[in-house]
Amino acid sequence: MSGSDINRRDFLKFMGLGGVGAATLSGCDMPTTITLEEGKEKVVAYLAPEEYAIPGIGVTFASTCKQCPSGCGVHGRVREGRVLKLEGNPDALNGKGLCQMGQASLQGHYNPDRITQPMARKGGALEPVTWEEAWKLMKEKASGAAQGRSAWFTGTVSGHQSVLLSALNKAWGSKDHYVYEAINNAVGEAVNKSVLGDAAPAYRLDKAKVVLSFGADFLGTWVSPVHFSREYSKFRTGDRGVLIQVEPKMTLTGGNADLWVAARPGTEGVVALGVANVLLSKNQVDGKQLPQAALDVISQYGVDKVTEISGVPGDTLVRIAKYLNERSPSLVLSGESAHGHANGYQNAMAAMMLNVLLGNVGETIEASNSMAFDELKAKHGNSKAMLDFAAAADAGKYDVVFFTGANPVYTAPDHLAMAEKVAKVPFKVALSMFPDETTMAADLVLPLSSPYEEWGTSVSPYQPTDAAISMSQPLMKPLSAETKSLGDILLSMLKYQGIKDYEGFDDYYAYLRSELDGLPGSVKAGKDGDEFWSAAVQRGVIKVPTKAGSLKVNLGDVSPGGHQSGGDYPMHLIPSSNQTMYDGRNANLPWLQEAPDQITKIFWDSWVEMHPKAAAKLGVKEGDFVRVESDQGAVEAQVYIYKGVHVNAVAIPVGRGHEEYGRYAKGNGVNPLKILSSIVDGKSGELATHATRVRISKVGRSEELPRLGGSEVQVGRRLVNTVSADVFKRTEGA
């Protein structure tokens, strides 16, 4: 072999042969004392094992992932009393799939920063206390709260936890339960409710031939990503569906799109109107589905005007319209980057208008079959809840507030001054697994068990076809004896309040058994108590009857709303959410911190995505620090230059920049949510997360970006073989 024509693979083969031959295993006879400490390790024998427990062989149990509100079913592999690996439960909505957040939720369970005992604020600092002291404090400070002077602030809740929460609030004479999710589809739900009469209809990606998505990152964070990923694979196989993504920053879904269009942030509705205009005028689509008012608005948005407002070229609009016209049925979605504006509701309404115009309602948008048990349904969060809470706390409405499953002190923008407003509440109780920002601001901290240590039921907020209750069961014994499940704490509180209905139950498990026993015979399919319970726990889901829904069409005003210029702040800020950090709750999981961002391949830190033209104008290169300043404050991070962001926008990922939240999260990166301007969506009252304008300036420092790969080209290594379209057409005859 001459040196010039040996490639890497041959070299390795050659070295492999030579290496083994030459060494003749001489190095392999080193004593194992180098790698092992003989006789120092313990080996624990079972006392009296279950029949199925074989050391070294895993047994799987079904449970439910709580890492995001989707509530996917999981199978956990348990070996020697430890849960080791999670996969999707094939019987659940997510099927066999489980996203990286779910996979990493084991690191939440085993996290070294978990709270292991109750803590109470003594002289300014949180100090460990016993449960007796904690309950004593609850008795003194909380149970005496006057009628209506208490509130709960939670993330998405469902199932029997939700039932107990409602009962507790009723007992305390309070109606206030704030359900908050920083990443939500509340604007879309408001439009769905108004137009279709169904806040969460079934989106049938699998039936669609073309999907036009205005910023709905359904493969990343939108509504139920694992479920949609499965539907997406059906959409892409066979007669391959076309995906068009209109958004200012390339999301994971945008990266998969056939056509990715960078519209000026906030003008998604205008683009939708422009597409409708082309469909009606050029493609002769019948407009009789639309009310006259809508047709009048559409007629004002000719191609030239739309191009001027949105920056989307006319031929792109024509191309989108052509796809939509030629391939039916289609599906038009809108998500975060379209909703997060002062005119977010109008953007979502314009997208819905396209669905109506193209006849998708009833085809690819179907009525959801909502589950029969209303009290168990998910209370899905939104960001208006946080704004409302901030106002109420500021006005001194509460004596006691309970926080669980939400971290408003971290996710709230600085203009809300959430920490100060929370501090105004005289007694704050955090029920939490981790020392996050909100927990550390509390007066009493009650340690929660992990989702894999407790019994429970939950219901997914998005249940398109079948309705199901998802079961949680302990996959292993609690790692810490002092932690309690939320259900158990709620039950104890109810019992303390002397509510008769709950006095007979020793613990949450007993309550759940009794509740499930009380389900109607149609759900239990003729099985008695124990048999039904075993089947439910084994399968992980209980299929329940549904109420068939129906859709109406009542399109509202589709006018796109005003578009303001930025003045001193020329650029748009896009706080982009992704499937690693989500809304920041995953920042304490090292697996997700070190998992490279799917688009930029950066990890462990924050970055600012800039278009090459914008970077050239500012005179920065990759790795340079820039200051991103809004009217509310500034953050500094390194620049990542690429074309997947609108030329007048910068994108900073959400989820890092924690001030608390354990060793892996604290002090890493910046939090772009802090500098959001105080803009809300006019119609729904949701926080307009994508409406902030910023100016960018150089800081003058530069460092190498922590980034996997580090190169955008293959350097001749042919890792992915490609042919140009011309060659393909010539040789494959397409």
Added chain:
Amino acid sequence: MFVSNKFLSKRRGKGVGQGKVSQCLAMFFSVLASVFIVAAAQAEVPNAKPPTGTHSGEDVPQPIEFPHDIHADINGINCMYCHTYARRSKVAGIPPTSKCMGCHSIIATDKPRIKKLTEYWENNETILWNKVHDVPDFVHFTHEKHLQRFVFKNEGMDVANVSEVCAFCHGDVKKMTVAKKVKPLNMGFCVRCHEANDGPSDCWKCHK
């Protein structure tokens, strides 16, 4: 309780053979093997060339001085009666205390070691044994595969003589009281035996 089929189903695998190694490598190894392997196969285990090499391990004190000789030699109890997981799992497993008590709630209850055992059992305490045989974490060793090859799928092999197979790597445990490490259990020891017995020689078979 739910038990996934995939963990209960029999492991696939051919036992012996090295289909994936190139012919050239196989030939090379067989030549190499003939240089090293001098020991003749013992009569009790057909179709096997036992590994060579010795090691002088330290005495490892145990919470209860378990006498292997009384059980396996004098009373002739099969190794797999107690180490029941060996043929099903990667680890042979220390027998659960319930297994000990199965006999010792009746047999030899007056002996001091049995009294100690009973004390553990009655207090619901697990016994923390000190590990004698171990391989590093980067080595995937499975008892199940080795027992399949040398015992259950080995023509002419009598399962009653399984202790001879165990002795390949653990020495003559039935002559010991508390087990002691008498074989090196290092990579050279493993690889030479694999070569002599046509075991797989892919790196990833063990390092995965």
